[in-house]
Amino acid sequence: MTTVVSKVLPALYSALDMVIFVRQPCGLFQAVSDLPAWSQFWLKLAQPSQSQEQNYALTEAFSYLSYFMPDAEEHWKQSALAPLRSGPWIEIDELHQELVLEAGAVWVEDKPVLFIQRMGSEYYQEVERLQLMRNGLLVREELELEVQRRTLKIKQREEEIAIKLVSLTSFRDEETGAHVRRIGLYAAAMAKALNWSQERIDDIRVAAPMHDIGKIGVPDRILLKAGKLTEAEFSIMKRHTEIGAKMLEHSHIPTLDMAADIALCHHERWDGSGYPMGLAGEDIPITARITTIVDVYDALVHERVYKLALSEEETIALMLEQRGKHFDPYLLDIFLGLLPVMRRIRYQVQEIDDLIVRAD
Amino acid sequence: MIQKKICLLGAFAVGKTSLIKRYVSSLYSDKYHTTVGVKIDKKLVSVGDKALTLMIWDVAGEDDYTTLKPTYIRGAGGCIIVVDTTRPNTFEVALMLHGRVKEHAGDIPVLFALNKCDLKEKWLLEDKHLNQLAAFQLPIIKTSAKDGLGVDAMFQALAERMIEV
CATH class of the missing domain: 3.30.450.20 (PAS domain)
Structure with a gap:
């Protein structure tokens, strides 16, 4: 043995x-x-x-x-x-x-x-196996990057089309292409600060500018009226929220679904005193609560046919008075923390003269 | 003679082997050959009046099929963590590996190599990535194993930092 x-x-x-x-x-x-x-x-x-x-x-x-x-x-x-x-x-x-x-x-x-x-050969077989797998992973990574590049291009085109469409509706009132573009950028900055996914940030950048798209369904005599609206006229004006939502809903496109929510709810208020449904607090979609804040900010700091521009200090003071009333207090605090970013967007995206059409 | 172990770490195919080959043999091939296991090369360097032998460990890349063994980092005097500037995924792996180095080797000198800088048109790292790296307050060196950019400087910088420690 x-x-x-x-x-x-x-x-x-x-x-x-x-x-x-x-x-x-x-x-x-x-x-x-x-x-x-x-x-x-x-x-x-x-x-x-x-x-x-x-x-x-x-x-x-x-x-x-x-x-x-x-x-x-x-x-x-x-x-x-x-x-x-x-x-x-x-x-x-x-x-x-x-x-x-x-x-x-x-x-x-x-x-x-x-x-x-x-x-021996076992090692070299293992090398060959890993080489094949890693080559496969490299190809997959490259394809994913290509898909991301193309998706970004599509997103940019979508955004461009959305801005053009919204700008067309703006031809009837005092809003401008630059205003709607800024609304998207402000909202995207808020979404980024809230750590949203890049996809949702891109969605709100395109969706927020469409918040007033329903104004296309409001008659000129009301939309362009220089004086104060009567109660009946204001009821008609308020319908732009529902008209906008109807125009945008049921598309099965996430960006447009988000835009429909924003169009419907951007006049709702945190304390429940808004319209069209009188929603309060977190019953109002967060996308709409964000848009409300940035829309009011941009409207106050810019001149309109019916008002002069306010200084940023005056604007912030007014907005702070509405903390917990008109605005979600948490989101308003986030917004105020981002003021330098908002200011940069405001200065970088200026009015585009050829898009401003006023009723004379 | 002082001898120091240094490890090159990073995701697979970021160019670790190519950087070492460029540094040790002044050679380059753009064909990707995966590394399985560890290969140790030696290079003599001078830091001031001191001669130093670098034991350069080329460690297999980290991916779904291979994870880094703590043995590989043990006893290292310094580490180079390599990022492929054309593949943002490799940045995430680099961050994870930095954590592993701290865990297994402590506060040894580490630097980040941003490799494949010759492929300028394919650069995909964003400012947010660079800011995240800068927050570590570690040297960040742009390299290209293909044209040799930053390669000698990177190893020399690490050697100097290891001598200081």
Whole structure:
């Protein structure tokens, strides 16, 4: 039996292309198997002196092992029978050939055993497998980026079309293309500060400018009336919210669904005193609560046919009076924290003269 | 002779192996060969009047199939975390790896390499990414393994920081 084992084991080590060591109390490693040809160059580097033949300072030859040893020592301390593997590493030999090795620590017959195996075809198959998968991931990433690029282009076109459409309705009253564009940008800045997803930020940037689109259904005699509206006229004027919502709803396009909510609810007030439904608090969609704030801000700081522009200080003072009444207090605080951003948008997006058409 | 281990970390295919090859052998190939396991290269550098051997660990990239072993970072004197400027996903991986380095190696010198800077028309990192990196107050070096931009400077900067520590 012993003879059979003594013949089988060396053949097995050779077939597995591995060399076996036992860790000595002095920290050196004694080879207990034949030394394969590939190992001899390295083991020469690891031989401390002639007197200690077959005992090797392996970490001198393989610096990678010095970082594996603490794990191996821990493993041996636990007398673990299952091998702990180091993971593969690559050495370059004296002929500049790549040599892929992997070490393992195992407790055998009360001895701390370390084996170093030359990785064969299994390693290269694994490399091939990972190369294929990573190439696939790279292609997927590239396609995703292309989809994002194209989606952005479509979004920009959608936004342009929306602005053009809204600007057309504005031809009938004093609102301008620049105003509607600013409303979208202010709302997007709010959404960003609220950590919304990029998709929803893009949606509100396009949707908020459509808040007054229903004014297209309000007769000129009311929409363009210079004086105060009668109660009956105001009732008709208020209908622009529902008209806008009807124009925009049921499209199954998220941006237009959001625009429908905003058109319907942008005259609702936090305290429930708004129209058309008298909704209060968080029953009002957040998109509409945001639009209400930015629409009022932009209207107050700009001149209209019926009023002069207010200074920013006056505007903020008026808006603060409406905190918790007209406006969602939390969102108003967010808005006020973003004033430098809002100011920048206001100055950068100026009136576009050729879009201003007033009834003379 | 002082010897220091440094690790190059990053998502797969960000150019870690190419940066090392450019630095150690002045060679470059634009074909992507994935690294499995670890490859250690050596390079002798001078910092002032001190000679230093850098043991440069090229560690397999992090992805769905491979995760970074703590052993790889253990004992490192410094790390270079590589971001591919044409792939924003690799920025997220870099942030995660920075956390892993802190966890397993402590406060060692780290720098970020923004690689593939030669592909200017494909640059996709935004200001928000750069601001996030700047917040770490660590050196950020623009590199290109292809034309050698910033490569020597990056390793030299890390060597100097390791000597200071």
